[in-house]
Amino acid sequence: MKTVIAGAGPTGLLLAGDLAAAGADVTVLERRAGESNLTRAFAVHARTLEQFDARGLADEVIATGTKVTRLRLFGHVSVDLGALPSRFDYVLITPQYNVERVLEERALKAGARIVRGTAVTGLRQDEDGVHIETDQGSYAADYLVGADGARSGVRQALGLDFPGRSAVRSLMLADVRMSDPPADAITVNAVGSAFAFIAPFGDGWYRVFAWDRGHQVADDTPLDLAEVRATVRAAFGTDFGMGECRWLSRFHSDERQVARYRTGRVFLAGDAAHVHSPAGGQGMNTGLQDAANLSWKLAAAGAGWAPEGLLDTYHTERHAVGKLVLRSSDGLIRLALLQSRAARLGRDVLANLALHLPPAQRALTGTVSGIGIDYPHAPRQADIALGDKRLYELLREGRHVLLSPQPPRGYSDRLVHVPYADCVLVRPDGYTAWNGTHGDLAVAVRTHLGDSR
Template sequence: MKTVIAGAGPTGLLLAGDLAHAGVDVTVLERRDGESNLTRAFAVHARTLEQFDARGIAEEVIATGTPVSHLRLFNRIALDLGGLPSRYPFVLITPQYNVERVLEERALKAGARIVRGAAVSGIEQDADGVDVHTEDVPAYRADYVVGADGAHSGVRRALGLEFPGQAVVRSLMLADVRLSDPPPDAITVTAVGSAFAFVAPFGDGWYRVFAWNRANQVPDSTPLALDEVRDTVRQAFGTDFGMGECRWLSRFHSDERQVERYRTGRVFLAGDAAHVHSPAGGQGMNTGLQDAANLSWKLAATAGGWAPDGLLDSYQEERHAVGRLVLRTSGGIIRLALLQSRAARLGRDALAGLALHVPAVMRKATGTVSGIAIDYPHAPRQEDIDLGPTRLYELLRVGRHVLLGPSRPEGYDGRITHARYDRYVLVRPDGHTAWTGTEGDLPVALRAHVGSPG
C-alpha cells in the first residue's frame, strides 16, 4: 500500500514514521523548500508525551525543553499538573522545531521519503486510488492520502471542503526574545482591561511572548516592532522583564474553524488542515499529533489486510468530537483572558479560583488541557501499567495491539503483543483500551478488533 502525506509538520511526520515503521510505502510532500527554525507552537502536553513514550522518543523530546508542572493564569488562577495520572505530570516547553526534528529523524530512519518544495495543487480519486498533483510532478499515485498541510491546506481546497468558523482574536503579537529580568514563574499569563500577555521559557535563554492590545487592532500585514511588544507587556505586567535581543517577530490572527468531514473517500485530513483554534492552552500541535496517532494504526491495519469493517471511518467518529472540544476549551480560555471590564475580570478570578479548589474540578481542568482526560466513546485512554520487567507503553513501541492476560491466543502473531497479566485487557496501538473481559469472550473480541486469526 502506498500513502502520500501532505505536510512535514509534527502531524505529518508522526504519521509518516508510524506508517513506515509498519512497512507502508510513505511519501511526504512538503511545500517548504527548507526547514523552518521558528514556529508558533511551543507546548507538548502529557498525553502527547505518552504517545512519544509509545514510540521510544519521549526522553529525547523532553531533553530539548523545560518541564513545567504549574500554570498560573490571570494572576490568581493556578493549574497544578503535578497530580496528573501519568508518567509525565507536566507540560514540556520546547519549540516546535525540536519536536519536528525528532519526528523527522524517526520517519526517515523507518524508510519514509520527504519531498520538499512540493505543494499539493490538485487531488483526483477513483475506486482504486488517488492521484496527487503538484506543480513539478505530473502526479503521485497512492492508495490513501492524508492532508496534514496546515490551516491553508491545499488538500482540503482540492477536495472542495469548506472550513467554517470565525476569527476569535485579531492582531496577536508573537516574539521570541531574551529577558534580563525574567518572571519567577515558568509560565506567566495575565490580562488587564486593554492588554493581554503571556511569557514562557524555552529553557535555552530564549522566551516566547504572546501579546495583544485591544487599543491597537491592525491587519496581520502591518509591520511589527519590538517596542510595540514591550509596551503591551508593560501594560499587562507593569514591566517588560528586561526584554532585549529578539530573534523573531510576527503578527497574526487566531481563527476557530473545523472541517465537517475528516474523511472524503480515500483522503483524510489531520491537524490544522482539519481544525484550528486559539493558542490558549497550547493544544494545537498536540491535537494534531493525537489525530496522527489515531489514524496511523488504522491505515497500517488496512495495509496489513486485517482491518475490521468500519475501522477507517472510526477516525472521523473519534477525532472530530475531540477537535470540537478543543475549539470550545481554547476559545473559552481566550475569551476569559480578554474580558474588558474590571468587574468581569474580578468575577472570573474569584469564581475560577473557588472552583479549582474542588479536586474534581481541578482534575477535569488539567485532564482536558493535558489530553489525559480525553477518551473515545468505546475506547478510554489506558494508563501505563508496570508489568515487571517492562511497561505497557514500552510494549506499544512495536506498533501493534497489546493483549494483557493470563494466556496467549494462537493465530495472531504479528498483530498483537502478549504480556502476562491477572486479567484480560486489549490495548490499541494508540494507547486506548479496545476491550476488557473474560477468556470466554476473548475470541469474539479479537475478531472484532484485530481480525480473524491466521
C-alpha cells in the same frame, strides 16, 4: 501500501514515522523549501508525552525542554498538574522545532521520504487509489493524508469548507532575549486593554504573545519591537529588558473545523482539520493525537486485516475531540481577555473556588493535558507495570497488546501477548479496545483484529 502525507509538521511526521515503521511506502510532501525554526507551538502535554513514550521518544523530547507543573490560565488562576494520573504530570515547554527534529529523524530512519518545496494543487481518487497533483509533478498512492496546515491544499482540493470565525485578531508574536527575564517558566497577565504571555525556549530566547484591545490592525501591518514592549509593560509593569529580537509577526487566531475528516481515501489531520485559539497550548498536541489515532488504522488497512469500518472510526473519534478542544480553548481565551477589572476579579475568584473542587480540577487538567479525553468505546489506558516492562514500552512495537491468561492463535503479527489474570486488549495508540472474560476473548480479538492467519 503507498501513502502520501502532505505536511512535514509534527502531525505529518509522527504519522510518517508510524507508517514507515509498519512497512508502508511513505512520501511526505512539504510546501516549505527550507526548514524554519520559528514556530508558534511550544507546549507538549502529558497525553502527547505518553504517545511519545509508546514510540521510545519521550526521553529525547523531554531533554530539550523545561517541565512546568503548574499551568497558568489567566490572571492569578493556575492549575496544578502534579495530580495527573500519568508518568508525565507536567507540561513540557519546548519549541515545536525540537519536536519536529525528533519526529523527522525517526521517520527518515524508518524509511520515509520527505520532499520539500512541493505543495498539493489537486487530486482525484477512485476505489483503487489517489492521484495527487503538485506544483512539482504528480504522485500515486493508496491513501493521502492532508496534514498541511490551516491553508491546506488537500482540503481545498477536496472542495471542503472550513467553517468558523476569528477568535482573536491582531495578536503580536515575538522571539526575544531579555536582560531581566521573569522568574516563572510561564508568565501571563492582563491589565485593562493589554494582555501578554511569556514562555522560555530554554536556550536564552523567549516567546512573547501580546495583544492590545485598543489597537486591532491587519496581519500585514508592520510591527516593531517597541509596540510589543509597550504592550508587555502595560500588562506587567515592565518589559523584562527585551533586547535582541529574531522574529516579529502579527497573526489572528481562528476557530474552525472541517465537517469530515475522511473523504474516501483522503484524510485530514492537525490544522488542516481544525484550528483554534492558542489558549491552553492544545493545538500541536491535538494534531499529534490525530496522527496517533489514524496511523495504526491505516497500517491495518495496508496489511489487509483492518475490520470493516475501522478507517471510519478516525473521523468519529477525532472529530468529537476537535470540537471539544475548540470549545475549551474558546472559553479560556474569552476568560483571559475579559475587559473590565471587575469582570477579571470575579473570574479569578470563581475560578479559584471551582479549582478547589477535585472534580472540577480533574475535568480541566484532564481536558487541557489530554489525559482525561476518552473515546466513546475506547477509554485511555494508563501505563502499568508488566513484569520487567511497562505497557507503553510494549506498545513500541506498534501492535495491540493483549493481557490474558492464554494467547489466541494466529494473531502474532498484530498483537503482543502478556500473561495476565484479567483480559484487556489495548490498541496501539494506548486506548482500551476491549476488556472482558477469557470466554469472550476469541470473539473480541476477531472483532478488533480481523480474521486470524
